[in-house]
Amino acid sequence: MACCHHYFEPTEGGDNAFSVDASSITFGRGCLAEAGTVARALGIGRIAVMTDKALRGQPFFEKVEKALTAAGVDVAVYDEVKVEPTDESFQAATRFAAESKADGFLSLGGGSVIDTVKAASLYATYPADFLTYVNAPIGEGRAVPGPLKPHIACPTTSGTGSECTGIAVFDLLAMKAKTGIVSRALRPDRALVDPDVTASLPANVVAASGFDVLSHALESYTAQAYTKRKAPGDANLRPMSQGANPWSDLGCREALRLLGIYFARAVADADDAEAREQVMWAATLAGIAFGNAGVHAPHGMAYSVAGLVRDFQPDGYPDAEPLIPHGMSVIVNAPSVFRFTAPACPDRHLEASGWLGADLRGAGEGDAGEVLSSQIVALMRQTGMPNGLSGVGYEETDLAPLTEGAYPQRRLLDNAPREISRDRLTDLYRDALAYW
CATH class of the missing domain: 1.20.1090.10 (Dehydroquinate synthase-like - alpha domain)
Incomplete structure (x- = not known):
């Protein structure tokens, strides 16, 4: 059955063009070993690696850490990322990001980790009241003021696709509901997608x-x-x-x-x-x-x-x-x-x-x-x-x-x-x- 050919027919007042955005992606078994090379290519001398405690104990964390240090990249590790992050956990990660004095970030984890790095990089670079960048009408929905530091996303689950998007989702505790921050500036610069991590x-x-x-x-x-x-x-x-x-x-x-x-x-x-x-x-x-x-x-x-x-x-x-x-x-x-x-x-x-x-x-x-x-x-x-x-x-x-x-x-x-x-x-x- 062919796709309905008229689905994209022009409509009065509708858009007549679409945009294509995508991260630079490396996909393949063992590609996490390329983390150091990628970090150097992005000009990162000191990197903040964010993950959670369970993932820090996995062999692929050691692989990434060794790759970074072998390339001469100084590594600061934050392993307090929360599964299903909240506004509070985003803010805790932001404090670490600001204090780390890193030139860039690497997220190693599922969507929770990748989204946490997006938010931490944003608020550490352009400090503001938390709801400033959060989607309207819940937040102000203010535009991200400028570029962020390089972010290498390394997903460890076969699910969120967060390594490809400019979206960071979290639980807003006061509302007991999820919301998010959306901006092309949040999209990771590079993604290393290694299927070995799902074993x-x-x-x-x-x-x-x-x-x-x-x-x-x-x-x-x-x-x-x-x-x-x-x-x-x-x-x-x-x-x-x-x-x-x-x-x-x-x-x-x-x-x-x-x-x-x-x-x-x-x-x-x-x-x-x-x-x-x-x-x-x-x-x-x-x-x-x-x-x-x-x-x-x-x-x-x-x-x-x-x-x-x-x-x-x-x-x-x-x-x-x-x-x-x-x-x-x-x-x-x-x-x-x-x-x-x-x-x-x-x-x-x-x-x-x-x-x-x-x-x-x-x-x-x-x-x-x-x-x-x-x-x-x-x-x-x-x-x-x-x-x-x-x-x-x-x-x-x-x-x-x-x-x-x-x-x-x-x-x-x-x-x-x-x-x-x-x-x-x-x-x-x-x-x-x-x-x-």
């Missing part, structure tokens, strides 16, 4: 992070077309989340195709090196895609799902405090959302279903939402994900606070192909309470 990941971590990849690709592919977004008065103000476009489509299609083949294998068997490498590559492709198109409702809804967590503790993650991992907080919403968005671009929903392994025989456009949501649910069950919102501890009485936490996320919700009102948002949460 030690527990199955549940691979599953949760893999569903983040899946939703990045699905949401970018089904986002409103860039031609439907109002044209900017100044081309420099074109947003990163510009809507689906021909460039982002390329990464989405291939990421979804790879996930359809390798995702379940990567979760089921830690020794399946091919599957884990291909899911890591899918994460990179989807990261580039959503860094240019933007995601929409499943991610916007995830912010309050993660922020309002009460006592849920997933397998494979630190059990010091309640936590709903990011990819899990996204995917519990996805089947509900894609049932709703399918009428806006049914061909895209059907195409995506096929890449993910659905049987499309006899399926028509009117079936698109159900076919895609059913395929997502099948993958959720196959990989041990919770049964919707009820599976992570929510019930009918939580619909109002979930809605209130997510409704301000207009950057995401307004990128969906159908309008999402406050009442519609509540309905989407209600439909996400349980799937089986």
Whole structure:
């Protein structure tokens, strides 16, 4: 089935161009050994390496540290990064960044670590009240004043794609909801994507992070077309989340195709090196895609799902405090959302279903939402994900606070192909309470 050719047709007042942005990426087994060479090429003599305590004990941390010191780079280490960072943990990392007197940064970890470095570099370079750069309407949404110090991102999970984006997401503790900072200036200068780091990941971590990849690709592919977004008065103000476009489509299609083949294998068997490498590559492709198109409702809804967590503790993650991992907080919403968005671009929903392994025989456009949501649910069950919102501890009485936490996320919700009102948002949460 070919993509609907008229999806990008010009609209009155809409944009007639799209932008392409991407980090400089090195992908391949063992490429973390190139960290020292890359740091030197970026002019870094003293580097602040940020990670968390668990990752600091892994062999790949030692590999990076040795590569840096062998290249004559002075290393300062911060291992206090918080899984699912908060405004407080961002500010703690900022203090270290300022005190380290480093020429650049290296993040070694998942999206939490990479996002922490983005924020720490920003606030250490351009000090301001914390909400200054945070997305409006929650924060001021002020533009980053200028360039940041070089940042080498080394992802250790096959999920967030944060090494490819200018987005830093965190929990704003006062609101009990996630929000973020968005700027092209936050995009890492270089990314070293080494699939070897995923060999030690527990199955549940691979599953949760893999569903983040899946939703990045699905949401970018089904986002409103860039031609439907109002044209900017100044081309420099074109947003990163510009809507689906021909460039982002390329990464989405291939990421979804790879996930359809390798995702379940990567979760089921830690020794399946091919599957884990291909899911890591899918994460990179989807990261580039959503860094240019933007995601929409499943991610916007995830912010309050993660922020309002009460006592849920997933397998494979630190059990010091309640936590709903990011990819899990996204995917519990996805089947509900894609049932709703399918009428806006049914061909895209059907195409995506096929890449993910659905049987499309006899399926028509009117079936698109159900076919895609059913395929997502099948993958959720196959990989041990919770049964919707009820599976992570929510019930009918939580619909109002979930809605209130997510409704301000207009950057995401307004990128969906159908309008999402406050009442519609509540309905989407209600439909996400349980799937089986």
